[in-house]
Amino acid sequence: MTTPRRAGSSPFRSDPRGTARYQRDAALERSRSVTKGIAFASVAAVAAAGVYLSQSLPGHSATSTSSSTTPAGAGVVSGSSASSSGDDPSGSVNPNSSGVSAPASAPVQAPVGQQAPVVSGSS
């Protein structure tokens, strides 16, 4: 037959060693809760600071009307017509391109005697 527990009471009232164990476990549990709270608070604080800094540091600006930013980060705030580069025959652009893109193939030396209709140089 078991004795009904009272809220807040030790289940080991008649056993001094059991009471000590219970108090130790309860203390550990309280300590774990406090540690967990500190951890959650730290993560939340770091996240909040990150959001704040991402909007205030140079190179990470944003506006409320944008849905996303370009990979390059600042300057351009996104949109369906955000500009970038790319060899697209339609003339449209690739907003996700963050770096300068290499050609499909490298130039080759022109055959000797072939006339070049244009000359690239500084202008």
Place this chain on the structure above:
Amino acid sequence: MSRPTSADAGTTHLAVHRTTRWSTRIEVVVTDPAAIVAASRLLDAELDRTEAVASRFRADSEINRLHRAAADGVPVPVSPGLADALGAALWAAGATDGAVDPTVGAALCRLGYDRDFAEVAPGVTGTMPDPAPVPGWWSVVLDTVAGTVTMPAGVVLDLGATAKARAADRAASTIAEQLGCGVLVSLGGDIAVRNAPPSGFAIGVADICGDPDAPVAVCVASGGLATSGVGHRRWSLGGDEVHHVVDPSTGLPTPPVWRTVTVAAASCLDANTASTASLVLGPEAPDWLAAHDLPSRLVAADGSIVTVAGWPDDPGTGIGTRTHAATGPPR
């Protein structure tokens, strides 16, 4: 001034149309000679649009209206054309970590380049300004959803290099699409290629655009090719010789590490961005180009030549040419 001519590229008969604009050579080459007149009209229309939105030298251009309207934190509505040109410039800035920065306009004005180059070329009065960084491309926010630009008052944008390259890409794409032929568009040596003949378009490479004695010719099958250099567009500022490529970190002309840099890339905008950045990066340029796998030819101030990422050796067994291998990650 304009004149249509013709040229043979292997078995492909090419038609060429040349004119002058923005103090530079404008050329369009098509693989269908019957399409040359229509192609030159489409190119003209694209250049008209670009000039109307992006010219620093026209008081009525949209970019100058933006300069007048700009105020801290106040979004200014812009047209899709200016949004496109500015978007290309900001993309170039991001892709080069700010080496190519559109906020160099005021620095160029301090150097005397505040009007069409034909008026600057004879020389201007003034003194060399002290070094000072430009405002920075990150201070300009383009919202393409709202169609607005927000930037501080006093920032002067110079979209020159990227706007020209972007115009070449757009014109070449439009001509290829509407006329169904192969096309090469060259705006002062910034070249876009679409639907090239099987052997590609032959392109001469020289220090100065249009030099008939170009020492090198390569064939390009797609994308773009651009040359940036400091041998042209130089002028005297109160007795000091200056040029038009500004280092954003100092607001002054770049030091003379490279005379010219020619880059092949996926588009003319990519190529021009990389060639301009190379002049600013100076000694770091070969590593940066190699890390991005961009075939390039760099001519140093002393005339020595460095090739990168598969750019073919100069004729004459490559004498004087050094091939550069990547030594690190992109900057």
